[in-house]
Amino acid sequence: MADAHPGLPEFDYIKPASLAEASKFLVDHAGEARPFMGGTDTFVRMRDGVWKDRYLVDVKHLDGTSELGFDSKLGLTVGAGVPMNTLIASPEVQDHYPLLAQAAKTVAAYQLRNRATVVGNICNASPAGDTIGACLVYEGIMIIYGPSGRREEPLRTFFKGPGQTVLSPGDIALAIRLPIPPAGHAGRYLKLGRNRLSDLAIVGVTALGYPDSETASGFRFRLALAAVAPTPLIPIEAEKILAESPLDPATIDKAAEAAMNASSPIDDVRGSARYRRMMVRNLTRQALESVVSELS
Amino acid sequence: MMVKSIEPTLASHPSISPVGDNAPRIDATQKLTGAATFTDDIQFGPGLLHGRVVRSPHAHALIKSIDTSKAEALPGVRAVVTGKNYPGYLGLYLQDRHIFCRDRVRYVGDPVAGIVATTEDIAEQALDLIDVEYEVLEGVFDPVIGAKPDAPLIHPDLGDYVVANFIFPKPGTNISNHFKIRKGDTEAAWKECTAVIERTYRIPHVQHVPIEPHTAIARADQDGTVTLWSSTQSPFAQRNLIAKALGKSQSDVRVIGHYVGGGFGSKAGVTMEAPAVVMAMQVEGQPVKLRLTREEEFYTTFVRQGLVAEIKLGCDSTGKILAMENKFYWDGGAYTEYGVNVTRASGYSSTGPYEVPNVKTDSYCVYTNHPVGGPFRGFGMPEMHAGIEQCIDELALEIEMDPVQFRRINCLKEGSILVTGSRMHPTGLPECLDKAAEAIGWGKKSEPSGPNKRRGKGLALMWKAPAMPPNAGSSAWVELREDGTLNVGLGGQELGQGTFTVAAQMAAATLGVPFDWVRIASPVDTKYSPYEWQTVASRLTWSMGNAVVNASKDARKQIIDLVAESWEEDPADLDIVNGEVISYKSEEAMSLKDIAIYGLPKEGDSGWIGGPVVGRGRFMPTYVTGLDPETGQGERAVVHYTTGAQAVEVEVDLETGRVEVLRGVAAFDMGKAINPDQVRAQMEGGLVQGISTALFEGFKLEDGHLRNPSFVDYRIATSSDAPDQIEAIIVEVPQDDGPFGARGIGEHPMVPTIPAIANAIADALGVRISEPPFSSEKVYLAMLDEGLIS
């Protein structure tokens, strides 16, 4: 219960002049320093006493973290410091990655989205993160700066557990790059909260579908589930069913059932495992119906 | 228009009494510009010290030792205080609580020590430096279990506590009050019933969630006096209770109450303010600020106690209710100094707003090791009606009668015999019922918005009397200023419900001045303001209103007598209209600004008559009688009842279980709407707060620990959860002793909402889900388990 402090505990704010300086500082002070961007998750954890870092390192302004750029070959690069509202309002995101804008719009409230960032959402690595599903189905790649320089990490292998990623002390997530999505794709993010808006996801279903002549159904689907496993979950069996059978209600039901069976939610203060499983099934079905309808 | 211009001429204002007008709130501009002072806004300069409270991590434990030495040694810490030197007890109806725990902690969060430091950060750091040794005791976490004779005893000294003479604790048990109704013969009556139902309801704890957390600044001066600035509904009660607990004179404790950012009962009585005062006493001469975090706000002040209600209800074949049996087990929490009266109020209201000839009620206030139950909007009525109004629906359906018709037959009318044996005063309840039913389109079904949705309608009635001691009083004064404007002194607090505005309307109407000539002498300051018992119980419009009217009448009489003497006329021929004294006989007129302070000259420069005009008034009910402790019967249990009805239309999503309240209708009889817009504002706000507690809210307590003490996991209604439409219907059946016929309306719009929604869900689904919150999960799993969906 409430070990929450009235405000933030004392720490030193560090604003490094370069990526190299930032990374070195984080390595030198491993265990007592943390990078932050929008801060919305960081400050809450610090106030709750969960994180007790002595240094908070502001990396928002560094090379490669503040740009939102679209390239017709490379795709979309979302800098780590780009607030969600900026992303949502971007014509390129709306045109080429509508599912990402849709998902970002469900996060918290407008004020918070002026600070919260997609990369921050990803690095926070909550299995309930709203924008993670969209980034997964858009096959996002994390661009990281670390002690040995820049590297890339596919989002699919980025998460290790609740709140845990492959980042090590000294690593700074610079951006996420989303390749050009498949032509003619349609997507849907359905989020179930306890009240209508502004809640965390109790269950979240992301569905992306696109025409693919190589599948039996003529379409291929990518799915991601939020809040029903230790990490954001891709229900592979469900995706398989959707590729291998004609797209009729029976197939969709089967896929929804498979998604439900792939999930392993827990009972917690927000919801029971039993309810969450049923919601995976129902929301997957709804999301698929919505995407199918848009594709036809 | 920000600056009010005073133009004391007839031309500038219409000559209509402001009572009944939608007068604009007099505090609105201050609040909209950020200028309104709330307690945390008061500036104290660099000498302000800051406090934090060390709290028990255990639900029930003995305190073996407290070592404060490490905390005291932290640079910046000015004082650390425990309960060691403060043996006094606090309590409104039952004195069962120390300011800081002495030998025992009784709930997670119970204050154990106070730290005063130069900054809040340092005080916070010092919390970890206090070493408390506890011996954990077995805890009580259920009121039914707590009521058993062999349950662990939470207050072994219950028999020694000072207690009001209408509260009946059972020493040697955890029962701090047992209220009984024994009326007629229920055993015989069951045999006459065509249909009988028996139900049990568990209503969870909820919290008020004022957007402004509790805040207090205290300063103890070296002359032994104390000043307390607090976000309080009850400056005078705080003065009284704190003075008593500290052995001080009430004159030596001064409480100043600025605007309150939401109370709903949480800021009545005394909670965190007493520790703040004791902390200030350690650093004489310096102000100490104590503020609660939102998490502390959730579980360390007051909460609305949980209830386990066992209700049995029976009727004959014509639908007339013959008998009712109730057992209420109130989960009172660690201290029930205030909550004991919830037990009583629910007891004497235990039939709901119906005439029932045979009633057996046992209402128990049970100590548990849970957060402290106290006054919450409705004072037991929402929790109680949550069960009763569902039983009414179910019983009606048992005999295949329409629930609205069933209520028409049984609901109180003027002259109905009440559960305590007296008769109901004139009431608009039947009118509220009919209007609510009509407005929601009772009997007509509307099309759901999709194939996987179901719609339903539900309705519920309510009644409530102000729950307070029989002699809770109000007082007021009215003084006139040079320009004829009024300064009204009162002791009621502005919590947002419009106290200051309606007081100004009533003063203006009574005295005969335009509404915007009236100012309220705020903030309420017990050093200068006239006494007011508390701002609770929806009593201010009625009780404080009467005092304001009486004070205004007194001032009016002084003015008219003075001018009559000057004009050598009969006072009966004079009046005050729009700020002018006029004579209907001679048609003379004189502006108030010419006489308010300086009196009037006598003829021929031979002296003066009159002087500064100060009117005084008071009001205290004198007719409330006691109730027989064995039967709960008495001549007059309460001052009056406000009654009303709510109806809702809901849509349930079969795929997620989500319940959406599409629209709501509220119809209440408040006697006279002094300010109809503000009355409608209470009806809208109350309905949404009711929806919030019905759909989203509930404490998740595990062995006394609150698992959802923040907005993240204690969800309240947001702008996206309010219905599309709320229709607020005002019914006015005058209150015989109310100012302009008015009685209260603040709490009532929240009372019937839970059962109205439960009844609507049952109508939509054919399945009854009876215990709030009706969360999406609860509704979905209920539908699944009932085979409605798969």
Place this chain on the structure above:
Amino acid sequence: MAQHTLTLTVNGDPTTVSVPSHHTLLQMLRETLALTGTKNGCAAGECGACTVMMDGEPVNSCMVLAVECDGARIDTVESLAQDSQLDPIQEAFIESSAVQCGFCTPGVLVSSRALLDRNPDPTEAEIREALVGNLCRCTGYLSIIRAVRKSASSRAEAKV
């Protein structure tokens, strides 16, 4: 513990302050600058009582470090009324009875004003969505929504 000197603009006034690293923008406004119109309801970014404008966009000031505001333009509720004239949105709140206890009001006003600045003619659904981060326990929101709609309409009329 580090202190930082910041230069920023607050309600149009150039301002220099010294703040510790861990102080939030909310603390700086209320405690260092004594601008107490902005309120503290939860310190966790949930209730919106602390909403202010930062470089033209509404933020929860309890979720922004003071030190992040170097060079920023901050506008609080105190900047809405000018020269003893209320902003039309404040007038609309009076007319619609959208103020009760007043504690959520500053944050609601800033969020509402920000909404109308970016979307001068919002639908009711858009108003609800824009205000979902401003909790109110007193009004039940409908009067607030009416006030914002009224303000939008009167601005539209003023333009015509």
